[in-house]
Amino acid sequence: MACVCSCREVLLLAGMHIIALTSIGSAIPCFSFFLVSIKDEFNTTSGLVGIANSLSIGLTALLGPLASTMSRKYGYRSTVVIGGLSYSLGMMISSQVTQVWHLFFSHSLMTGAGVCICFQTMVIYVNLNYKRSVSIANGVLFAAIGLGILIIPLACSVLKMYYGWRGSLLIMGAVSLHSVVIATLIFRKDFYPLSEDDKKCSIDVITNNEDRDTILHNLRLFKKYPRLILMTVATCFICVGYSGFYVHLIASAIYKGVTDFQASIIFGAFGIGNLAGRVANAIPLYFGWISEYNLFIFCMFVITCTMSAVAVSQSFPSLLTFSLITGLFFGIYIPQIPAIVKEFVPKRVFARAYGISLVPSGFTAIFGGYIVGALYDKIGNYKISFFFAAANYLIVGIMLTIAEIITKLRGKTQKISEEEDSDKETHV
DSSP, X not given: OHHHHHXXXXXXXXXXXXXXXXXXXXXXXXXXXTHHHHHHHHTOOHHHHHHHHHHHHHHHHHTHHHHHHHHHHHOHHHHHHHHHHXXXXXXXXXXXXXXXXXXXXXXXXXXXXXXXXXXXXXXXXXXXXXXXXXXXXXXXXHHHHHHHHHHHHHHHHHHHHHHHHHHHHHHHHHHHTHHHHHHHHHOOSSSSTTOHHHHHHHHHHHHOGGGOOSHHHHHHHHHHOTHHHHHXXXXXXXXXXXXXXXXXXXXXXXXTTOOHHHHHHHHHHHHHHHHHHHHHTHHHHHTTSSOHHHHHHHHHHHHXXXXXXXXXXXXHHHHHHHHXXXXXXXXXXXXXXXXXXXXXXXXXXXXXXXXXXXXXXXXXXXXXXXXXXXXXXXXSSSHHHHHHXXXXXXXXXXXXXXXXXXXXXXXXXXXXXXXXXXHHHHXX
């Protein structure tokens, strides 16, 4: 029976990986690749097209509580199917727009909301059901993003030569519809398909008055678990830098003089690093070389350096190298976010805590792509734009390092105080 359960876990994870590839791994990289083509066709600014894509990225975090609520009320299968339909249709409608503002409905709203509902539901599922190997499962699920960054721009480059950006986007949307079929096949109707004990526990949580899924009760989590505030603020800064760099990486490479195909290779190198990081991030954690929290901080400082290097690089080899390294550490730190949140709160409120912690970062992600694009429109190059993106990671690294030092100092102070009290009691 244990073997059957293990096989089912593997099959489920493989299916969720494919769904993630067709959602967050496909929709955002696809639009980023066509950013310059859309900008030229509608004769608009990089900032305007960038904010349309940033809104989509922002909604993948902003609607986290919606994904949590829907999965709790309607089950994983229905929630993922609804999300799959939304982002697939959004991509296909985006291929037929006649005005640039139409993209704010088709891509920003439909695609962004669908990706969030689909992907965040699977993140919640993995962290609640894969108890023995949650780090590995998170790595495999998040690796779909890196794989998408690797193969989607290359596919779009080939499709664009034959069908243009509109036809390519339509085809990619049609391919993404396969996620609906896969979700229908792999998810059972049960709330927690893998564990009857977890299923019973989830019902207890929903019916418990102290853990009701309301806005007020969700906000109280920040008061009850203060470390959740720290991680929420950190993700806010991260999403500004991430969305700005991610949305404009291909455009910056093209404006530095490389060809469309070379730009897709640079983005693909970023994807290779991202994929390797998401798969390999569990290795140092498995052997106990470093904690999730310290690994996260280390990645912040490394990305600050590599992203700055991308900003000043002008040649194709240097852009390729530093994009690869940046992608590697992107892939390492992203799966740590739900794992760190899970350490900060009890399991019974993880879904709510993870969803509500993503909301503020969704707002900040909206402005990342716009600010980076607007800086380019004003200055004429992406150097200052990417320095701005890198600065957000530096702020997070410093902030979390200071918080860790304060926590350790408080722990030592508390330990000394306890020892003094113990000495007094012994003396008496």
